[in-house]
Amino acid sequence: MKNRTQALLNGKCPKCHTGDIYKHKWHELLHFNKMNKTCPHCEQRFEVEPGFFIGAMYISYAFNVAIMVATGLMLHLFAKPAMWVYIVSVLGASLVLLPFSFRISRVLFLYLFGGIQFKENIEAKA
Numbered sequence: 001m002k003n004r005t006q007a008l009l010n011g012k013c014p015k016c017h018t019g020d021i022y023k024h025k026w027h028e029l030l031h032f033n034k035m036n037k038t039c040p041h042c043e044q045r046f047e048v049e050p051g052f053f054i055g056a057m058y059i060s061y062a063f064n065v066a067i068m069v070a071t072g073l074m075l076h077l078f079a080k081p082a083m084w085v086y087i088v089s090v091l092g093a094s095l096v097l098l099p100f101s102f103r104i105s106r107v108l109f110l111y112l113f114g115g116i117q118f119k120e121n122i123e124a125k126a
Contacts, residue, residue, distance in 0.1 A: 004111075004118065011107050013039040013046075014116040021046060021107055032099035035106070042122045048114050053106050055113065060105035064094050067101070 007017035011026075019041030024031040038045050047053065071093040075086055110116070 008107055008111050009104075011103060013042060013044055014111050014114060015039065015044040015119055016042040016122040017118060018042070018122075019044075021110070022103060026099050026103055029099065033102060042119075044116060046110060046114075048110075048116070052114070053109065056106045056109035059108055060101050063097075063101040063105060067094055067097055 004017070007014070011021045013019040013021060016039060019036070019039035021035060021039075022032075023034040023036055026032050035046060037047070068090045071090045072086055075081060075089055079085075081089075
């Protein structure tokens with residue numbers, strides 16, 4: 001997988017674009033947050049320093065705000081329901097999309113601030 005955007009969206013290693021960052025698929029709800037410590041293909045360490053992914057909380061926060069605003073706007077434009085429907089819908093959408101926002105924020109943070117450069121033609125470690 002050579003395309004950086006495609007590798008980012010699929011949760012692949014920023015160095016080789018082949019190995020998975022996460023151990024399980026995003027829809028496996030009991031394990032959506034389990035990360036590999038290193039890339040299974042090139043052995044790149046993902047947590048480049050202790051507490052590195054704390055910064056990903058800001059990206060996750062932005063995603064959640066966008067989800068909540070979009071949900072509230074769609075409800076307002078198409079239904080104009082009671083206030084309790086807004087609250088339940090916004091919180092429900094945020095909870096349903098939690099695995100996605102959690103994972104993509106960490107991957108995006110790793111790609112943007114991890115300092116890991118893509119290296120083409122990396123051989124798999126045996």
